[in-house]
Amino acid sequence: MVRFNQHYRKLQSSYLFSDIARRIEAFESRNPGRSIIRLGIGDVTRPLPAACVSAFHSAIDEMGSEKHFRGYGPEQGYGFLREAIALNDYQALGAEISADEIFVSDGAKCDTGNFQELLPADVRVAVPDPVYPVYVDTNVMAGRTGRFVDGRYEGLVYLASTRENNYVPDPPDESVDVIYLCFPNNPTGATATRGQLAEWVEYAHRRKALILFDAAYEAFIRDPGIPHTIYEIEGAREVAVEFRSFSKTAGFTGTRCAFTVVPRSLMVTDDSGHSHSLHALWTRRHTTKFNGVAYPVQRAAEAVYTEEGKQQVRALTDDYLLNAELIRTVMTRLGFHSVGGENSPYIWVQVGGDSWDFFDRMLNEAAVVCTPGSGFGPCGSGYVRISAFNRYERVVEAMERIEAMVR
Numbered sequence: 001m002v003r004f005n006q007h008y009r010k011l012q013s014s015y016l017f018s019d020i021a022r023r024i025e026a027f028e029s030r031n032p033g034r035s036i037i038r039l040g041i042g043d044v045t046r047p048l049p050a051a052c053v054s055a056f057h058s059a060i061d062e063m064g065s066e067k068h069f070r071g072y073g074p075e076q077g078y079g080f081l082r083e084a085i086a087l088n089d090y091q092a093l094g095a096e097i098s099a100d101e102i103f104v105s106d107g108a109k110c111d112t113g114n115f116q117e118l119l120p121a122d123v124r125v126a127v128p129d130p131v132y133p134v135y136v137d138t139n140v141m142a143g144r145t146g147r148f149v150d151g152r153y154e155g156l157v158y159l160a161s162t163r164e165n166n167y168v169p170d171p172p173d174e175s176v177d178v179i180y181l182c183f184p185n186n187p188t189g190a191t192a193t194r195g196q197l198a199e200w201v202e203y204a205h206r207r208k209a210l211i212l213f214d215a216a217y218e219a220f221i222r223d224p225g226i227p228h229t230i231y232e233i234e235g236a237r238e239v240a241v242e243f244r245s246f247s248k249t250a251g252f253t254g255t256r257c258a259f260t261v262v263p264r265s266l267m268v269t270d271d272s273g274h275s276h277s278l279h280a281l282w283t284r285r286h287t288t289k290f291n292g293v294a295y296p297v298q299r300a301a302e303a304v305y306t307e308e309g310k311q312q313v314r315a316l317t318d319d320y321l322l323n324a325e326l327i328r329t330v331m332t333r334l335g336f337h338s339v340g341g342e343n344s345p346y347i348w349v350q351v352g353g354d355s356w357d358f359f360d361r362m363l364n365e366a367a368v369v370c371t372p373g374s375g376f377g378p379c380g381s382g383y384v385r386i387s388a389f390n391r392y393e394r395v396v397e398a399m400e401r402i403e404a405m406v407r
Contacts, residue, residue, distance in 0.1 A: 040386075044248060051306055077259065082100070082102045083099045085259060094232065095231035102259050103259060104257065105290065106290075107247070107258050109134055111258065112180075115241065115282070118268075121142060126159055126180070130376030131158075133375075163350065179211045181212070182214035186214075189346035191226045215244050216243065219248065220321060240263075255297055327388060336350060348384075354374075355373045355383060371385040
């Protein structure tokens with residue numbers, strides 16, 4: 001009989017979303033026909049920008065032409081997209097990232113999960129708390145943790161993100177090998193300043209650690225003082241990998257396109273202490289296990305960087321930020337401490353009591369869905385995450401329902 005990977009027995013996080021779905025299903029069966037407003041999901045609700053749709057159509061037409069048809073493309077991504085990314089997302093900000101350091105993929109979630117394959121089982125991993133579950137689960141699957149005890153896995157170093165530190169953790173006193181950071185953060189919506197990121201880069205240099213930096217929500221940053229990429233920080237090229245996505249930037253959650261940046265100057269060592277290029281290692285992994293993103297999807301993503309596309313993406317993210325501002329304003333007015341929602345589509349709300357109790361109250365009394373913060377880690381206890389991904393009129397209605405519930 002074939003045995004399975006026993007580390008899968010430790011996994012816990014699927015409980016959060018399966019329990020949410022079960023409670024919603026039970027509510028719907030008790031309240032047939034009642035309209036539920038969903039502000040818990042991290043999925044976009046608006047269509048693709050027109051510039052992307054037009055480019056998508058044109059590329060599909062090419063695929064129907066014998067002259068222009070394309071088969072397998074380069075696994076790392078077509079040059080036209082990688083060059084547009086390098087120029088607009090990095091070089092325009094003064095970050096020295098070249099096109100050949102960019103790897104196009106079908107999702108930042110996939111890449112953050114897959115990247116840990118390059119690392120040995122005994123590396124010491126630090127994750128934020130609260131945390132995006134993929135960072136934890138993929139390391140559990142790889143056998144880097146012990147048991148799940150009191151909401152945390154033995155063997156991981158948890159970086160508390162609390163009201164006291166404005167939800168931006170400081171580097172730990174102890175040494176770790178790999179650090180997961182996400183800013184603007186999911187789930188808290190908090191952002192890190194240039195100085196705070198510089199502290200992490202300095203720590204990584206001093207402790208010879210690797211930073212895996214998730215910047216999936218950078219398109220929502222409006223404060224000119226907040227970095228859009230970790231490579232705006234001096235020295236980051238030698239210690240950081242960055243993950244980006246078109247999912248929330250341009251509504252590609254159902255279209256699937258993202259990219260990972262691995263600088264050529266980032267080196268790692270083998271068991272004998274010899275240096276190796278992490279770029280070369282990721283190239284080997286990426287080209288072995290991935291066949292590339294579809295040509296029409298990459299053409300659609302390239303359109304994000306046209307003048308028309310930039311304006312449309314800005315309008316798209318502005319709409320979600322308008323929703324976020326309304327949510328944060330109302331929840332603050334109702335007496336709840338809230339963070340996020342200014343440079344992020346997520347609002348992290350301190351509800352005072354149990355996260356699940358507040359979730360149930362919102363569902364059963366207001367027919368509004370949020371996400372219990374305790375599902376993201378012990379530091380999320382007493383919080384809920386409210387998402388701005390919905391139509392403005394539905395968000396207005398949701399806030400009216402919540403206000404009536406609270407008052």
